[in-house]
Amino acid sequence: MLYAPKPMHIPDGFLSVPVAVALWLIAIAVIAVALKRASKDLGERQVPLMGVLAACIFAGQMLNFAVAGGTSGHLLGAALAAILLGPWAAVLVLTTVVGVQALIFQDGGLLALGANIFNMAVVGVFVASFAYRTVQRLVGRSRWGVPISGFAAGWLSVFIASLAAALELALSGTSPANVAVPAMGGIHALIGIGEGLITAGALAVIAAARPDLLRQGQAQAAIGGRAVWVGGLVIALGLAVASPLASAHPDGLEWVAGQHGFLDAAQGPIFKIIPDYLLPGVSNQALATIMAGVIGALIVAAVALAVAYTRRSRGSEAG
């Protein structure tokens, strides 16, 4: 119960190296900007504020509840962080959350971390910012304004982030778009409801007890906010359009990926040094695998013996 695997955190092995590296580069670029902007927004308090809120989001992920269908809803937190701290600090907060999840709990891979940071800390945050401000402009006056905008921000951030993840899987050739997009999108459309409700509920509590915090967060978002709003809009639209397109033409996406070398698919060996068959009926591939197995077993056995020996001598020293 305390720690359940997350459907949006992509493990290692599922993204092709070019896709993973490209997303790392984008993530690093956004983080670099966020580091500068968060300093300006939050000032001297930034380190304790971001650190504690990151811990809060992480701990908040334990506050799960069951949504229809038995899947546990849980908190991504991108929306809450973006609304309360402004987008740039939220990027950093979510980066640390996703980073610790990967490093310490293996929720999401380490090579894939760049992609996961991009999906959750960049897409999630920017889309949430965009959604909140847009809906606020429409319903802000009513007393339900804050919770409704919060719900929209929460839901949209999760849903669009999942589309990004799906497209990354498709580009890597791991999961065809016409399966990945509906699957990821569908699951997260549901999970997003939970996110939206929690975001709305939390904002309602905060707005009632400390409206100054809410105003502070929005003030931060307003500074240089145009760029973020446009960014969020572009990302949301882009992914929303690309996903059904990719779904409809799964081969198309894979073809594109193949053309640009995103796929891991075998291109053909550089050397054909080992002819396919040496012995009749036995392929050299099999032989090579067996040899590797033998070498591997020898390594493991050697290490195991060494450790056993060390343990024994440690034991006799202690005794």
Added chain:
Amino acid sequence: MEPIIQVKNLSFAYPDGQQALRDVSLTVAPGEKVALVGPNGAGKSTLMLHLNGILHPTSGAVRVIGLDVRDGNLPRVRGAVGLVFQDPDDQLFSPRVFDDVAFGPIYQGLRPAEVRERVSAALEAVHMGHMVERVSHHLSTGEKKRIAMATVLAMEPAILVLDEPTAGLDPRARRGLIHLLRELPQAMLIASHDLRMVQELLPRTVVMDNGVIVADGATPEILSDAALLEAHGLEVY
């Protein structure tokens, strides 16, 4: 000799209008050990936060080791006033004990070798030298309170300002802390509800209530004045 703390006619109101301190005056001489008692909300913590410049007076003046508490002097003021907060979890914010105790000296600009010396000395003073590599959240409350003190001792302050040091401690840890406070040579200003500790340790007592200082004198006299104690919600138990 120059007083370590000199508060003159200090008044302070929070941004929301709540008047927390009214015309407070207080002087603490070097080596003096003073208790600050009073009901919750009396303004004790607010007063303490003025001593190292975290809060700024609405009117009145605060001087620490002869310096006005204002922006230019803050580094030296903060080095002189070792403020230990009530919840040690707020004070121990670094991954390891070493990092927390080294924090003050590092920000005082000391070289790595000097920082190491200060850390060892401070941890020795609170009898926690063996904990240097530990991770904060594995420690008991008593241990955390000692480390919290070490974090300010490492800055070699002129005065220790402690907020409820014995709160939340079991009798053994409390006894250990009182021993420790007796050993330390620094001047002290201790806010506490633990009046038995005050009786044992601190020769002078200042009583606050509702943002005002209502009494300031020798501990035995103050704590035997039943009318005074009752009027301000105090009890020796």
Added chain:
Amino acid sequence: MHISFLDPYQPRPSLIHRLDARVKLVLALAFILATALAPAGAWPIYVLLFALVLAVEILSELGVGHVLRRAALALPFALAALPVLFTVPGPALLTVPIGPWDLTITGPGLERFVSILLKSWISVQMAIVLAASTPFPELLMAMRAIRIPRLLVAVFGLMWRYLFVLADEALRLLRARSARSGLLGQPAARGSRAAGETGRSAGKVGGSIAWRARVTGGMAGSLFLRSFERADRIYAAMAARGYDGEVRAFPLPPISPVAWGVLVGGVSLLGMLTLFGYVFWG
């Protein structure tokens, strides 16, 4: 109650535990990269990579069974790759009728699917060993060493430090909620199980999801409020000790020659494996 079981670090007197965290981090990343670069179907490479990580697991004295069990937790995501069995073009192996469709598993599809599974399984084992053999403060040091900005590392440090404090607070809120839901007389809450903990019993009762969501949202809101206040107190404590907004840290100790040796050796070995893989199976 203490949530220290959230911390995966397990102290052992092993060589891996003693190895410099900076070297461990770089080698773990290099290993995962090498695994990712292994071409689909290069089975001998996978075997050797697995042997390597197994050797590391044994060396770390963490218990191979323990690591493999934790590694299994990451596998459910493999379902995402399942369609690849059917969609990669190539010679057909087996046709599986599922409902109205006839799905054909192809040779290359099987190859790619198994390769993905193996890569994932092998990579996650290395990550588990890294986390279980390295105390987090040392990982922070390693992050500084690979040039992650000091501000970000400081935020990581604070986050980790308060993770346990806030997780305790969250647990207390959860327990308070379960205690309360039995008393509220909501239709969903009747019965011994708290409505919020499992959805199975309560799911279909009208309004209960929204109610639960509101309660959970309320708890999240309280947690956030307390966090803001705690952040203020922490900032005051930092300021009281001279914090001026700039992140300063103790200089890192030099890396020992042995550690350098291990680093260079490890990276070379992985590099050779990767090259081998590309040349013969790429």
